[in-house]
Amino acid sequence: MFKKEYLDNKIPVLLERIKGVRSVCLGIWVKVGSRYETKQKNGISHFLEHMLFKGTKRRSQKEIAVEIDSLGGDLNAYTSKETTTFYIKLLDDYLEKGTDLLMDIFLHSRLPEDEIEKEKGIVIEEIKMVEDTPDDYIHDLFSEYVWNREDIGLGILGTKKTVRSFTKKDLVEHIRKHYTISNTVISCAGNIEHEEVLKWLNSSIGKISNDSQPHTYSKPKFHHGTKVVTKDCAEVHLCIGTEGIAQGSPERYAMLLMNTVIGAGVSSRLFQEIREQRGLAYSVYSYTSSYHDCGLFGVYVGTGRKKYQQVIDIVRDELVTFKDTVSEDELTRAKKQLKGNLVLALESTSGRMNNLARQEIYYGKYISPSEIMKAIDGVRFSEVRELSDRLFTDRKFALTVLGPVKNALI
Structure with a gap:
């Protein structure tokens, strides 16, 4: 059964109860990806996605990892051209704990300076891995070429140069500008009780108040x-x-x-x-x-x-x-x-x-x-x-x- 609700701060929540399953998947979608970046800060959406797992005020990076494994679940994220998604999938018995964990990394990550420097090296290795995987790399090259390496044509990972340039100030500004009420959608599917999920969400992400104007689009020109x-x-x-x-x-x-x-x-x-x-x-x-x-x-x-x-x-x-x-x-x-x-x-x-x-x-x-x-x-x-x-x-x-x-x- 599908249901659309709104949190107290008007963030939309899409809920679907599925009978006969024991798992639940809860996701937070932010309407920002590589197309909304500048060439100078290309890759910052993906880099921030990595950084939100590096520790909060309540949990260290290792404690986050141990907790999700102890729940037998999957806590992960991914970035695309137009969105960044954070999600958790686990047994329905642990949904309240899983919601608390997901909201903690999304709302309260500390973005420690030493972890930022360490993560730069990790993402640069990710870039090099793609470059060494030609059946993946060709798609990046094709997209960059046909969209003239701007807007949709900007790569999700960024470049080695842009990644090295990121600072904590850049990440905080990216959150302030894009991680807002109007840019957020929450979806949840599985063996759930709608009212319980809404209660847990309202006690956390339902309290944020920062907002922004919707993205404006200028259709990119395709290059033959x-x-x-x-x-x-x-x-x-x-x-x-x-x-x-x-x-x-x-x-x-x-x-x-x-x-x-x-x-x-x-x-x-x-x-x-x-x-x-x-x-x-x-x-x-x-x-x-x-x-x-x-x-x-x-x-x-x-x-x-x-x-x-x-x-x-x-x-x-x-x-x-x-x-x-x-x-x-x-x-x-x-x-x-x-x-x-x-x-x-x-x-x-x-x-x-x-x-x-x-x-x-x-x-x-x-x-x-x-x-x-x-x-x-x-x-x-x-x-x-x-x-x-x-x-x-x-x-x-x-x-x-x-x-x-x-x-x-x-």
């Missing part, structure tokens, strides 16, 4: 063209894509279905053609990334240095001719696949918690699984063709290549 980053890798990694659609677009279900047919799953066109039929790659898939006011459709392939241009040609031709070759049978199968994926993703309490918060942030309302499945079934064949025609037919693609090569053509 080719960027080649030469690096000594065993494979050539490439991303090909074009401008997509915003998260709240009425075409979002048509986009998901198109993506499913093109490259989401082992029966998809690109997987079958590039991997199964031609043996040109091990990893190949398409994906969508959607934000408040813009989006991206992309294809990733990891292949050999003698095969990468052939792979680029196959992907380009598949996209350009899609509107004329897609069939109604493919669309019917894609609908079944997409609906099945949706149900499986919502089987866990953490999946439900994430879904509740994202819907509130991007749509301002709850959309039930049955409503989503009805919307998927309602997508017409002509809508998918028209969307692919608009995105692909003019051949305005962007291409980023990472590996032991010096040039590429799209």
Whole structure:
């Protein structure tokens, strides 16, 4: 059973009681991520996310770690382009203790200077690890290129230079500016009693009073063209894509279905053609990334240095001719696949918690699984063709290549 409530200070709380489970997942979502940073302070949202686990007025870093392990739970956080999320997942018997722990790190972290210096080294190692993982790194390079390394194009981790520059004053100012009533959404799913959860939240985060103005958006410009980053890798990694659609677009279900047919799953066109039929790659898939006011459709392939241009040609031709070759049978199968994926993703309490918060942030309302499945079934064949025609037919693609090569053509 879903319910939307507001705390005493008007922070929205999304609650879903799920019968038959013993776990609960509680999350705090802050509407700030790398797109709201400056180039000079790029990565500060992610860095602060790390720092909130480094000790509070009541608990040391180790005491936080020991307590969550003793509860048999998971206390974690992650940063994206537009949000920062802190969550705890544990047995329903321990929800009150878990709520106290989560609220303590969120509201009362000390941000000790010595830990800030230590964490800089840890995050720099994280940056280097991504740079040494080419199938991850290519996505950062692609995003930076197509969005001109500003706004959505700023990397989540930041750079080694920006991370080294962070001070406690920077972190405190980031909290003051962004960790506010208007920027916060709380979601909770599992075996819960709504009134109990609200009581615990009102006694902690429900008492904060700092607020801010909502973010303003200036739609970033998508950059077409080719960027080649030469690096000594065993494979050539490439991303090909074009401008997509915003998260709240009425075409979002048509986009998901198109993506499913093109490259989401082992029966998809690109997987079958590039991997199964031609043996040109091990990893190949398409994906969508959607934000408040813009989006991206992309294809990733990891292949050999003698095969990468052939792979680029196959992907380009598949996209350009899609509107004329897609069939109604493919669309019917894609609908079944997409609906099945949706149900499986919502089987866990953490999946439900994430879904509740994202819907509130991007749509301002709850959309039930049955409503989503009805919307998927309602997508017409002509809508998918028209969307692919608009995105692909003019051949305005962007291409980023990472590996032991010096040039590429799209």
